[in-house]
Amino acid sequence: MLAISFGIVVALATIFTCHWIKKWRNPKCPNNGTLPPGSMGFPIIGETLNLLVPSHSIDVHSFVKKRINKYGSIFKTNLANRPIVVSSDPEVNQFILQQEGGSVELYYMDNFSKLFGQSDDPRARINPVGSIHRYVRSLNLSNFGIEVLKNGLVPQLHRNIHRRLRDWTLSPSLEIKKSISSMIFDIVANHMFGYDYDNSSNDISDKLTCIIKAIASFPLNFPGTTLYKSLKAKNNLKDMIKDEINRRCRNQTSPRGDLLDQAIKDSKEKNDLMFLTDDFISHTVFGSLFASFESISTLLTLCFKILSDYPLVYDQLAIEHEEIVERREEGHKEDPLSWDEYKSLTYTIWVINETLRLSSVSPGLLRRTTKDIQVKGYTIPANWIVVIAVASQHLNPDTFDDPLAFNPYRWKNIDGNVVSKNFMPFGRGIRQCAGAEFSKAFMATFLHVLVTNFKWTKTKGGENVKRTPLLNFGDGIHIKISEKNI
Numbered sequence: 001m002l003a004i005s006f007g008i009v010v011a012l013a014t015i016f017t018c019h020w021i022k023k024w025r026n027p028k029c030p031n032n033g034t035l036p037p038g039s040m041g042f043p044i045i046g047e048t049l050n051l052l053v054p055s056h057s058i059d060v061h062s063f064v065k066k067r068i069n070k071y072g073s074i075f076k077t078n079l080a081n082r083p084i085v086v087s088s089d090p091e092v093n094q095f096i097l098q099q100e101g102g103s104v105e106l107y108y109m110d111n112f113s114k115l116f117g118q119s120d121d122p123r124a125r126i127n128p129v130g131s132i133h134r135y136v137r138s139l140n141l142s143n144f145g146i147e148v149l150k151n152g153l154v155p156q157l158h159r160n161i162h163r164r165l166r167d168w169t170l171s172p173s174l175e176i177k178k179s180i181s182s183m184i185f186d187i188v189a190n191h192m193f194g195y196d197y198d199n200s201s202n203d204i205s206d207k208l209t210c211i212i213k214a215i216a217s218f219p220l221n222f223p224g225t226t227l228y229k230s231l232k233a234k235n236n237l238k239d240m241i242k243d244e245i246n247r248r249c250r251n252q253t254s255p256r257g258d259l260l261d262q263a264i265k266d267s268k269e270k271n272d273l274m275f276l277t278d279d280f281i282s283h284t285v286f287g288s289l290f291a292s293f294e295s296i297s298t299l300l301t302l303c304f305k306i307l308s309d310y311p312l313v314y315d316q317l318a319i320e321h322e323e324i325v326e327r328r329e330e331g332h333k334e335d336p337l338s339w340d341e342y343k344s345l346t347y348t349i350w351v352i353n354e355t356l357r358l359s360s361v362s363p364g365l366l367r368r369t370t371k372d373i374q375v376k377g378y379t380i381p382a383n384w385i386v387v388i389a390v391a392s393q394h395l396n397p398d399t400f401d402d403p404l405a406f407n408p409y410r411w412k413n414i415d416g417n418v419v420s421k422n423f424m425p426f427g428r429g430i431r432q433c434a435g436a437e438f439s440k441a442f443m444a445t446f447l448h449v450l451v452t453n454f455k456w457t458k459t460k461g462g463e464n465v466k467r468t469p470l471l472n473f474g475d476g477i478h479i480k481i482s483e484k485n486i
């Protein structure tokens with residue numbers, strides 16, 4: 001009797017499990033629509049483990065590449081228990097980005113959401129477009145946009161970068177990504193809220209490394225895990241910003257007219273900005289800081305690798321910048337780079353574009369559907385995640401000839417239509433990066449200071465570039481840098 005009951009339980013459990021697996025693998029599509037092709041993987045974990053295997057190349061992560069080869073430019077999958085559609089189709093991607101604020105909204109994966117998604121106050125959600133998003137965007141644009149760059153930010157960046165590179169010459173060898181990250185943090189934090197890096201007791205560099213590690217780590221949050229340590233580091237940095245807010249509110253510092261002053265003033269004077277609490281302001285400042293140091297440091301690290309692998313690119317770059325110095329009047333040769341000089345650069349901008357294309361710092365833009373979407377004969381149901389696979393567009397051989405080759409000259413006569421449809425390192429539409437102009441000016445100024453004043457050699461690393469799917473430099477690239485005239 002017991003054996004029969006046990007047998008029935010096992011049979012029922014087996015039927016239930018098979019039914020569950022079948023349902024999992026064949027999710028329902030609303031209105032008799034057709035889901036894109038692809039596999040949902042195993043229950044709960046989906047295909048997450050396949051994505052976690054790093055790809056040992058700068059090429060599109062093998063997870064995406066294999067599936068595009070198998071299913072085409074749009075496929076479905078499941079990652080971290082979420083149904084997902086990945087698209088590398090330029091038309092689909094353009095269409096999805098145009099739906100922002102309608103049938104799609106910004107989405108962050110777990111760790112990213114915990115670190116940057118929103119402030120601790122749930123009323124201050126920034127994912128939907130609306131007044132909060134508009135405010136944060138304009139705050140960033142008025143502090144990092146073209147007007148500020150034109151009005152003296154470029155020479156200011158030059159002076160700060162030059163000072164930092166001189167400090168680097170004292171070190172026998174330095175790991176470039178870590179050094180660039182903390183340089184950018186110091187410069188951007190100084191610009192945003194007067195952070196004084198010479199007199200800070202905070203060990204920022206270690207905190208930044210800790211935060212970056214969490215992005216591609218497992219989403220487990222308890223003492224000892226990477227995410228736990230990273231959230232602690234984030235809260236330390238937010239506390240540092242909150243301390244500065246308190247000092248300014250108590251009038252212990254003279255006004256600088258910077259981003260923090262502007263946010264504090266708005267929080268006091270504008271009744272429609274109730275969400276502007278100290279926590280929200282510190283969270284917003286932290287978000288922009290992170291956006292700058294992680295993305296620009298990845299790009300500049302890749303630049304070091306490229307300049308070392310392609311000496312002809314370095315020579316060409318040096319010629320363009322030395323010509324700028326030569327054109328200056330006597331007595332002004334040592335002047336910092338000006339906005340007009342920056343705007344006259346051609347080859348440097350091609351190098352920057354090519355680095356942006358190859359690196360795809362944001363390999364995918366994430367959106368969540370709020371309604372069912374019909375596109376190219378497929379239905380993407382509401383509440384699914386759409387990954388706009390930017391890296392696949394940037395490295396598509398049908399668009400960019402020999403896509404893994406670093407070839408700045410491809411930008412010389414490139415068709416404007418190809419660029420607008422396929423090249424979007426800073427995103428598109430109403431969410432397009434608010435720091436795009438700043439980032440390009442920062443990189444160009446850094447390259448100007450580097451090639452006109454310093455010489456350097458790679459001491460080790462740079463062979464093990466991989467995608468995790470973020471670009472990763474393995475044990476890092478190490479260099480020795482010295483001043484040219486010494």
Ligand code: HEM
Nearest residue numbers: 137288291292295361362365425426427431433434435439
């Ligand atoms: C090379 C450096 C950078 C790259 C590649 C980059 C990339 C991006 C991308 C792809 C987006 C769009 C995200 C999406 O649509 O899901 C974005 C948005 C954004 N970025 Fe950047 N970014 C860079 C530097 C910066 C810097 C320096 C700042 C600091 C001000 C910044 C601030 C922002 C902000 C505030 C947004 C959100 C814009 C909005 O939602 O309206 N970024 N960035």
